[in-house]
Amino acid sequence: MPAAALEANQVVLLVLDGLGWEQLQDRLALAPTLAALTGGPITSISPSTTATALTSIATGLTPGEHGVVGYRVAVDHEVLNVLRWTTPSGDARKRIDPRRFQPHAAFLNQRPCIVTKAEFATTGFSGAHLADVRHRGYRVSSTMLVELRDALAAGEPFIYAYYDGIDKVSHEYGLADHYDAELGYVDRLVADVLGLLPRDAALVITADHGQVDVGHNTIPLASDVVSHVSFQSGEGRFRWLHARPGRAEALREAVEACHGDTGWVRTRDQTIDEGWWGPSVTDASRQRFGDVALVAREPVSYIDDADTGPYELVGRHGSLTGAEMYVPLLVGEP
Structure with a gap:
């Protein structure tokens, strides 16, 4: 300062x-x-x-x-x-x-x-x-x-x-x-x-x-990914994918295979171990994460039909x- x-x-x-x-x-x-x-x-x-x-x-x-x-x-x-x-x-x-x-x-x-x-x-x-x-x-x-x-x-x-x-x-x-x-x-x-x-x-x-x-560079999740997803949280450039029961590892593999070319793919534990959230993570914070994070590396956004607003976002972050x-x-x- x-x-x-x-x-x-x-x-x-x-x-x-x-x-x-x-x-x-x-x-x-x-x-x-x-x-x-x-x-x-x-x-x-x-x-x-x-x-x-x-x-x-x-x-x-x-x-x-x-x-x-x-x-x-x-x-x-x-x-x-x-x-x-x-x-x-x-x-x-x-x-x-x-x-x-x-x-x-x-x-x-x-x-x-x-x-x-x-x-x-x-x-x-x-x-x-x-x-x-x-x-x-x-x-x-x-x-x-x-x-x-x-x-x-x-x-x-x-x-x-x-x-x-x-x-x-x-x-x-x-x-x-x-x-x-x-x-x-x-x-x-x-x-x-x-x-x-x-x-x-x-x-x-x-x-x-x-x-x-990002413009119109929006990407829907691949069907191989969606089959393992219960719901999504986060936003277009930082999607948390919440796995169906017993499918967390299958979800990670599918996301890596289908979207690893445009984004970083990490499990919840990997984001914590790599320090994405700071040196400590409370139990309350951990419970708010999904199972797999899909984080845009390229100028794209990942679509979640439940994440809507009054207009299509052209500029994005996250x-x-x-x-x-x-x-x-x-x-x-x-």
Whole structure:
């Protein structure tokens, strides 16, 4: 961490969802403010997905410790969509208590000021990773600046801010013109945030993951694989396959034979032994894994008909490639 952040009396930590280091380096001319900041790349977590990474940022824990081990995780033979906090049965906030699902305190229980979208304050995911913080909600990015200004003026020593525009644009449009336009806008937003800082304050910028432009390169699971699968969790670039009873090894062999050319194939135990989740994995975390992980190595996504949204995702993340795992850690001063 650059000294400017460590020595500042006030720090704004701004998380720019979806801003990968490699994508930024390819477009520095579009982001002169970001390009001028001090810092470099750091490595995100596995899987490189928002729910897991934001929980690690808030708690300081690895996925194996905090247990938010993906965007869609297995809970009692159902799949919980962590960001929506729903299962196929509907709203899960009463059935799956967010605070029990992820019991560790956010930001060492210091209850910092959180500047994020107002509608996020009461979600199950916020209950899981941001319990007991003090929310200052904004509706649009212009009013995020107002909330940051007021929090700084109130003397808040640490402010956590979150902006999701880059991620939303890259999911829907990929890494072409729309992404470039959004990056340019975010760069101007960062310049505005820097302009709000008092003399002894610092801005720290990081992200949860980068992106891969997958386009239409979606792959259905081979029939030889499907015959061994009970259900799937995870996401398109990090699929957990849950085996039918007694078929875990047959499933691994089938996945390796059918999809090993485009992805890494690991058993649950292999991912743990190889340290994908950090040095320790709790029993609760382990129970949320599948039997076999299929993790995209190429720019592809693996289809699960149960994993749907309002539009087909063009940009995706979740895997362990450099494009997804390397994110910026940048520091700026007024």
